[in-house]
Amino acid sequence: DTEVTQTPKHLVMGMTNKKSLKCEQHMGHRAMYWYKQKAKKPPELMFVYSYEKLSINESVPSRFSPECPNSSLLNLHLHALQPEDSALYLCASSQILAGYEQYFGPGTRLTVT
Amino acid sequence: GENVEQHPSTLSVQEGDSAVIKCTYSDSASNYFPWYKQELGKRPQLIIDIRSNVGEKKDQRIAVTLNKTAKHFSLHITETQPEDSAVYFCAAMYSGGGADGLTFGKGTHLIIQP
Numbered sequence: 001d002t003e004v005t006q007t008p009k010h011l012v013m014g015m016t017n018k019k020s021l022k023c024e025q026h027m028g029h030r031a032m033y034w035y036k037q038k039a040k041k042p043p044e045l046m047f048v049y050s051y052e053k054l055s056i057n058e059s060v061p062s063r064f065s066p067e068c069p070n071s072s073l074l075n076l077h078l079h080a081l082q083p084e085d086s087a088l089y090l091c092a093s094s095q096i097l098a099g100y101e102q103y104f105g106p107g108t109r110l111t112v113t
Numbered sequence: 114g115e116n117v118e119q120h121p122s123t124l125s126v127q128e129g130d131s132a133v134i135k136c137t138y139s140d141s142a143s144n145y146f147p148w149y150k151q152e153l154g155k156r157p158q159l160i161i162d163i164r165s166n167v168g169e170k171k172d173q174r175i176a177v178t179l180n181k182t183a184k185h186f187s188l189h190i191t192e193t194q195p196e197d198s199a200v201y202f203c204a205a206m207y208s209g210g211g212a213d214g215l216t217f218g219k220g221t222h223l224i225i226q227p
Binding site: 035045049096101102103105107 | 155162164206
């Protein structure tokens with residue numbers, strides 16, 4: 001399996017809702033990432049997990065809460081989001097010691113109303 | 114932190130011609146430089162990458178060159194085809210054996226004119 005999968009594909013939520021985005025990979029990668037991509041902009045790094053531990057947090061607001069329950073899964077918990085948080089949320093994974101290539105999932109298109 | 118500049122923002126070429134996209138980076142410690150292709154509504158897909166110990170890498174119609182002294186790298190696509198139309202992102206990263214995030218350029222919208 002050489003894919004990164006993400007669910008759901010689309011999500012519409014209100015500003016008072018709590019929701020979660022899920023990401024899964026079965027390539028044995030021990031690094032996983034969350035990126036945010038606004039329309040017509042490049043992906044921006046949010047979080048990096050290395051061996052299931054948070055290693056980088058790019059000063060992301062606390063309304064975004066990442067979780068890595070095991071080496072194959074990565075979650076992003078969302079609470080009290082703002083309309084400006086509407087974007088495509090991309091998950092990626094990579095090996096750590098044997099290579100640098102990051103492979104992206106298809107993303108979750110999030111709309112905050 | 115790293116800063117990546119990418120030019121041009123839009124590039125229109127005739128089918129069959131070559132396309133060149135250029136990027137510069139600021140952090141001399143960066144040692145990994147991938148290029149991603151993103152079609153509308155789809156995920157970024159890695160098309161080619163280069164590491165700092167190599168000056169050039171080629172894969173069929175696609176090639177990447179790296180000039181570490183000048184801190185710039187370029188994507189070259191030859192014999193362009195309609196399916197090459199997409200947004201292309203360059204990126205840079207320092208990887209010292211751990212996990213690090215990519216810093217992307219702003220993207221180039223490549224349009225292949227039939």
